[in-house]
Amino acid sequence: MGMGGMSTRKDSPAAVEANGVSKIFGDGSDKVVALDDVSVTIKQNEFFTLLGPSGCGKTTLLRLIAGFDHPNNGNILLEGDDISGLPPYQRQVNTVFQNYALFPHMTVAGNIAFGLEMLDKPRNEIDATVANMLKLVRMEELRDRQTSQISGGQQQRVALARALAPHPKVLLLDEPLSALDLKLRKEMQIELKRLQNETGITFIFVTHDQEEALTMSDRIAVMSNGNILQIGSPREIYDHPAERFVANFIGETNFLTADLVLAKNKAGKIKLSSGKTIAATLPDNHAANGKVTAVVRPEHARIVKPGTSAALEGRLDNIVYFGTDTHYHVKLGAEGDFIVRMQNSRDDAGKFAAGSKVGIAIDSNAAQVLRD
Amino acid sequence: MTELSNSAQTPTLRRPFSVRTQPGFATIAMVCFFLLYAPLLPLVVYSFNSGTSIAFWEGFSFRWYVAAWDNEFVQDATIRSVVVATSASFTATCLATMAALGTTRTRPYRGLTAIYAMINQPLMVPEIVTAVALLILFATIKAVTNYHGLAYLIIAHTAFCIPFAYMPIRARLEGMDLSLETAAADLYATPWKTFRRVTLPLVWPGVLAGLMLAFVISLDDVVITEFVKSAGQDTLPTYMLGQLRRAITPEVHAISTVLLAVSVAMVTIFFFLNRKMQ
Ligand SMILES: Nc1ncnc2c1ncn2[C@@H]1O[C@H](COP(=O)(O)OP(=O)(O)OP(=O)(O)O)[C@@H](O)[C@H]1O
Ligand SMILES: [Mg+2]
DSSP, rough: OOOOOOGOSSOOOOOOEEEEEEEEEEEGGGGGEEEEEEEEOOTOOOEEEEEOOSSSSSHHHHHHHHTSOOOSSEEEETEEEOTTOGGGGGGGGGEOOTTTTOTTTBBBBHHHHHHHHTTTTTHHOOOOOOHHHHHHTOOOOTTBBBGGGSOOHHHHHHHHHHHTTTOOOEEEEETTTTSSSSHHHHHHHHHHHHHHHHOOOOOEEESSOOOOHHHHHHOOEEETEEEEEEOOOHHHHHHSSSSSSHHHHHSSEEEEEEEEEEEEEEEEEEEEEESEEEEEOOOOTTOOOEEEEEEEGGEEEEHHHOSSOSSSEEEEEEEEOOOOOEEEEOOOGGGOOOEEEHHHETTTTTTOTSSSEEEEEEOTEEEEEEOO | OOHHHHHHHHHHHOOOOOOGGGGTHHHHHHHHHHHOOOOOOOOHHHHTTTSSSSSOOOOOOOOOHHHHHHHHHHHHHHHHHHHHHHHHHHHHHHHHHHHHHHHHSSSSOEEEEEEEEHHHHHSSSSSHHHHHHHHHHHHHHHHHHHSSSSSHHHHHHHHHHHHHHHHHHHHHHSOOOOHHHHHHHHTTOOOHHHIIIIIIIHHHHHHHHHHHHHHHEEEEOHHHHHHOTTTTTTHHHHHHHHHHHHHOOOHHHHHHHHHHHHHEEEEEHHHHHHHHHH
């Protein structure tokens, strides 16, 4: 797991720290454990993403941090202070809601000023901050518009500006881009990153879109069923998934059964069904040997001629051309399909024919052993 | 694909069921409108009759309006009606607003349905029963306190106005996006400030609608007023009822026409206010 020692630095406390947080809805037969003993530390100035399928508890965790709900167990610290008992209006945390929740009876500027007015800031300071925010989200011309008279993307910007204006310690964003079309979504992804850089505010961002998570985040927490399965940088999560669920949820991947023959800290050697032995990365505290499942990303393998450099051999079933790259589906006998994705170059055409016997070479250190 | 097949269909096949296209719709609608509005026409017309008859037209005049205006019983009853309707509708609207908040802005609790039923009870219980019940209750209080003032009427009117004020306010609150109040709390608004700055401005059209409905209902009431009022406490409708028992003159027509004009004006004002606030 990617939780380094940085987060425990004493001089600057973590932006948010959740300790053993549980949230249970309902009781008896319709009891739902939305969060099951979740602990996570989010560093200052971090773009932290909660990623997981629908119903895994992402919104619930955000609502607990914002104070809209209260945990059944555990506590939540904001910059080192326990805020578990505080109502939402006493927490220096702001939220960008999925449906924006802009006040329909106020103008764009009125919405942005709202938080500052509630904090009883002096008028001139409010005006200056609102002007700043309008500039930050590039909405100066629309300051006096009613919020019902602006587009979805513009509403999104106003929601962002409104939440950023009081300069919260942490900004919570619950799938803020899911209502936008693809093009606008890409634009707003870049915009969000820029805003985070310029304001230096910690962002906790919720999405169930793995690509969005990989491109935007400093670190990602992958959630499933009320648990955080793995926390790490996009690279760590993608290249070294620790659990079957993570490997499956993020990107495409190949699963191989193998024997762990050597384990030394995180480095190991595994013997594949073909009899070949390759190097593999192990999850933390993995048992020394036995049957394991390893994963290899399709782009971390190459199709080669059968022979010494091939870790696996099989029959080339299907070749799917995608323009920039080609997917090769190789039948590995008992283990099923193995997919290889290779960049296309000019002289590739017809090198391997469907139906022929081929070998699969695996890049060094591309194999990752799962914890299960 | 789907778009192509859609546009290929003839529009009539796709038209959803509509009552308007059913045979006889226009006739039934005309009959309904006729029954609703036709009786009002002679009322309005004969209020301008210069003779004393309510059946024979003798010429145009404002005679009966002047007569009503100069009649001190009418003046007295009008003032009383307005005082009662204003106090009762204001009080009822305040209570109804609190009731609507209490039934829509809390977690669902046991007995919530029972509370809905209780708030709407005056709509279900026959008015005459409420009237008799109030008569008996107030008679006891009058006997004990020896107070015979207007408060009884105002309290009685407040009671039966509450469900009418409650309905539009509750509808408005239920139609409101709850995340707006959550957002206000997130932006440092205390519950009171959230109510003042977000909830109230957004339910305001509902509150106004409730107020006007309550006002009109109170202004119009006969049954409960007749039972509850002390001697000499006629409101406009009970005064008119009393007049009918004697000889009917177009003066009653004139008063009715003014009442009609007032309610039409209120509904219109409300309609435009509401539209402006959308
Ligand atoms: N108020 C509630 N009452 C009962 N159950 C709830 C409540 N809120 C959430 N849940 C349940 O808790 C679980 C987690 O919900 P949550 O909203 O946190 O999911 P999510 O990860 O945000 O999903 P999505 O991606 O669909 O928004 C779900 O099973 C949900 O049904
Ligand atoms: Mg959610």
